[in-house]
Amino acid sequence: MSMTSTAAPSPQTGAVKVAMLISGAVFVLMMLVGVLMRAAQGDLLDLDPALFYQLMTAHGAGMVGTAGLSGAAIMWYFLGRHVALTRWVFHIFLALFLLGVVLILGAIFLGGFGAGWTFLFPLPAISGGAWDLGAAAAFLLGLVSIGVAFLLFYLEAGRAMISAYGGLGNALGWPLAFGGSTENAPPPTIIAAATVTVFNTLGIVVGAAVLVVSLINLYLPEFAVDALLAKNMIFFFGHVFINASIYMAVIAVYEVVPEYTGRPWKSSRIFALAWASTLLFVMAVYPHHLLQDLVMPGWMLIMGQVISYLSGIPLLAVTAFSLIVYLKGSDIRWDLAAGLLVLGVAGWSVGSVPAIMDGMISVNKVMHNTQWVPGHFHIYLLLGEVAMAFGFMAWLVRGDVAQSRFTTLDRLGIWVYIAGAGGFTLMFLISGALSVPRRWAVHMEDWLTQDRIATGFAVLAVLGALIFVLRFVGGLGRSSKA
Amino acid sequence: MTTGFQRCGEFALALLLLLLCAAFRRTLEADPVTHMLVQLPALAWAGWLFAGVASVRRPRLEAAPTNAGGGAGLLIVFFGIVFWMLPRSIDGALTSPEIEAAKFLTVPFLVGAPLRLSWYRAHPILRGFLLSNALSMLGVLAWLYMAAPIRVCNSYLVEDQQRLGLAFLLVALSLAAIWGGRLFFKPDGGSAGDLLPDLKANGSTSYDT
Numbered sequence: 001m002s003m004t005s006t007a008a009p010s011p012q013t014g015a016v017k018v019a020m021l022i023s024g025a026v027f028v029l030m031m032l033v034g035v036l037m038r039a040a041q042g043d044l045l046d047l048d049p050a051l052f053y054q055l056m057t058a059h060g061a062g063m064v065g066t067a068g069l070s071g072a073a074i075m076w077y078f079l080g081r082h083v084a085l086t087r088w089v090f091h092i093f094l095a096l097f098l099l100g101v102v103l104i105l106g107a108i109f110l111g112g113f114g115a116g117w118t119f120l121f122p123l124p125a126i127s128g129g130a131w132d133l134g135a136a137a138a139f140l141l142g143l144v145s146i147g148v149a150f151l152l153f154y155l156e157a158g159r160a161m162i163s164a165y166g167g168l169g170n171a172l173g174w175p176l177a178f179g180g181s182t183e184n185a186p187p188p189t190i191i192a193a194a195t196v197t198v199f200n201t202l203g204i205v206v207g208a209a210v211l212v213v214s215l216i217n218l219y220l221p222e223f224a225v226d227a228l229l230a231k232n233m234i235f236f237f238g239h240v241f242i243n244a245s246i247y248m249a250v251i252a253v254y255e256v257v258p259e260y261t262g263r264p265w266k267s268s269r270i271f272a273l274a275w276a277s278t279l280l281f282v283m284a285v286y287p288h289h290l291l292q293d294l295v296m297p298g299w300m301l302i303m304g305q306v307i308s309y310l311s312g313i314p315l316l317a318v319t320a321f322s323l324i325v326y327l328k329g330s331d332i333r334w335d336l337a338a339g340l341l342v343l344g345v346a347g348w349s350v351g352s353v354p355a356i357m358d359g360m361i362s363v364n365k366v367m368h369n370t371q372w373v374p375g376h377f378h379i380y381l382l383l384g385e386v387a388m389a390f391g392f393m394a395w396l397v398r399g400d401v402a403q404s405r406f407t408t409l410d411r412l413g414i415w416v417y418i419a420g421a422g423g424f425t426l427m428f429l430i431s432g433a434l435s436v437p438r439r440w441a442v443h444m445e446d447w448l449t450q451d452r453i454a455t456g457f458a459v460l461a462v463l464g465a466l467i468f469v470l471r472f473v474g475g476l477g478r479s480s481k482a
Numbered sequence: 483m484t485t486g487f488q489r490c491g492e493f494a495l496a497l498l499l500l501l502l503c504a505a506f507r508r509t510l511e512a513d514p515v516t517h518m519l520v521q522l523p524a525l526a527w528a529g530w531l532f533a534g535v536a537s538v539r540r541p542r543l544e545a546a547p548t549n550a551g552g553g554a555g556l557l558i559v560f561f562g563i564v565f566w567m568l569p570r571s572i573d574g575a576l577t578s579p580e581i582e583a584a585k586f587l588t589v590p591f592l593v594g595a596p597l598r599l600s601w602y603r604a605h606p607i608l609r610g611f612l613l614s615n616a617l618s619m620l621g622v623l624a625w626l627y628m629a630a631p632i633r634v635c636n637s638y639l640v641e642d643q644q645r646l647g648l649a650f651l652l653v654a655l656s657l658a659a660i661w662g663g664r665l666f667f668k669p670d671g672g673s674a675g676d677l678l679p680d681l682k683a684n685g686s687t688s689y690d691t
């Protein structure tokens with residue numbers, strides 16, 4: 001095996017296409033699982049509650065993992081335009097990722113594991129007989145494998161960026177952000193990738209620790225786990241990881257949209273500052289997941305609320321605003337890729353509104369554990385991260401911009417997807433506002449109407465997604481980006 | 483390039499470390515925190531320095547084909563560390579002069595020295611992986627020592643063991659800050675313990691390919 005890095009930067013198109021193919025297929029599959037869950041809640045389908053929780057665990061872990069995978073593939077592709085990456089690292093990344101998926105699927109569908117993707121202590125260990133320790137251990141080991149995959153991914157990304165820019169500080173654009181120096185300012189892709197590399201590596205290190213602790217505790221329960229500490233570590237890891245998926249996917253917007261507008265996306269000082277604040281706040285904001293843990297120190301919860309306003313907002317504002325400015329007045333020729341990428345930024349923006357509301361302590365008292373929560377995160381995942389991933393996929397197989405066409409099928413796909421995903425998430429928000437709890441396999445009579453309407457919308461969203469994935473598969477053969 | 487003067491200094495420092503570890507044996511070993519987190523690392527550091535000096539005199543040491551990519555050396559380090567992590571070994575060092583002598587030999591020469599001879603040859607990703615893993619596993623160790631329902635060493639008290647756990651946590655946090663900080667501000671690294679010294683933009687590498 002050759003251990004040397006590639007000499008000149010060039011994107012690793014083939015492997016990235018494989019990663020996106022896997023992502024697209026898993027997205028659609030897990031969406032179908034979501035439809036099953038929603039239909040079961042609406043009593044349209046008779047699903048054994050034990051199976052519901054297995055499906056919920058598979059859906060949560062599968063979707064979060066695939067959001068991470070697709071985001072990582074996007075980051076790897078475009079990072080490859082700017083720095084020389086070691087190619088075999090991406091292969092190991094994919095292999096370890098798939099190993100993790102196999103372990104997790106085995107744990108769930110052979111072992112009956114159904115404790116949710118958040119594996120919160122002590123549920124994996126105390127299942128009341130629903131699954132045995134082996135299943136819980138396989139699930140945790142699967143997450144460890146995926147964690148190691150991402151660790152290697154970021155180590156290589158970090159190495160390559162440090163090597164090219166001389167230190168992470170430069171790659172993060174700090175001289176630009178804090179000194180206003182435009183000399184050798186890194187492009188947006190580098191600033192974004194460096195930021196994610198720093199905070200997600202930290203998240204993974206913390207996640208690995210809590211996973212190993214949970215594993216030991218499974219077999220040696222005398223080694224007691226402090227439930228609150230474990231919860232803090234898990235949510236730090238989980239929050240940071242899922243955020244990273246969006247922050248990686250948005251790189252596609254920075255790199256692809258300029259092809260349509262003819263105006264390069266520049267690293268301005270405000271852009272670098274927004275990413276610098278994201279780096280700090282994305283890690284400090286996680287206590288907003290623990291607002292109902294009254295034993296948490298008060299200052300942490302207040303920090304969670306206050307930083308909820310700050311986290312993401314500057315970046316989101318800068319990205320969305322720049323996007324509007326770049327689009328305005330440019331005679332852009334829309335196609336599937338452009339449409340989905342712009343949709344992604346819009347969905348990300350819209351979803352953050354109910355998210356920030358839920359980050360307020362007074363609101364959270366009422367909304368926590370209602371479907372408001374899946375309501376807001378499905379908006380910025382389904383209409384945000386996933387839309388960007390589909391947009392990137394469309395672009396990957398698009399060919400030349402001049403020949404690219406916005407077919408009727410494409411238009412249909414986008415509108416069906418927007419209508420489906422929009423209606424589906426809105427129903428979650430409405431249910432949440434009516435205090436329908438989340439994570440309940442069986443719903444009360446009064447909630448069934450919303451559940452059923454939501455199921456209909458969900459089917460539409462899956463149809464849209466299916467169109468995007470089939471278009472991608474069809475385009476694989478004839479794409480010019482080999 | 484290390485000068486002859488520097489080499490002498492490193493050699494002297496290594497000897498001094500060994501001597502201090504031996505002379506203050508009783509004091510250092512009275513407390514598991516200083517035993518595990520001062521004496522053992524100091525012994526390993528002495529070995530690291532010895533190997534550095536030796537490899538300047540005998541460059542072949544550092545280029546040994548048997549240690550390509552640092553794999554063989556790192557395995558030795560791994561088993562050396564694993565052995566001295568066992569509470570039983572630590573107990574033994576306190577009660578048996580032979581095991582104590584073995585500690586003074588093996589920690590420098592089966593942990594510190596092979597680490598020095600292998601570290602820079604290892605692929606940067608392997609190095610980064612080992613460092614990240616060290617951080618999260620120090621965190622796990624901290625928890626293990628604080629949460630253990632039993633006394634793991636005959637020679638130390640339960641409270642000592644819990645203090646050791648806390649100390650592991652502090653070490654993990656400090657190392658994370660130091661190692662992380664270097665990546666931000668010192669891209670080309672210093673002499674010892676460079677995180678990712680392969681940082682030249684032209685793609686030239688210092689590790690084994």
Ligand code: HEM
Nearest residue numbers: 031034035037038060063067116381382438439440458461
């Ligand atoms: C058509 C698409 C989708 C459908 C129909 C769907 C459906 C559902 C349903 C019914 C739940 C359980 C709600 C409850 O707690 O009562 C859920 C939870 C969840 N979904 Fe989705 N979903 C879809 C897409 C996505 C996407 C794209 C992602 C992420 C990229 C995602 C991530 C999650 C997560 C993380 C949970 C939480 C699981 C838990 O509570 O442990 N979903 N989804």
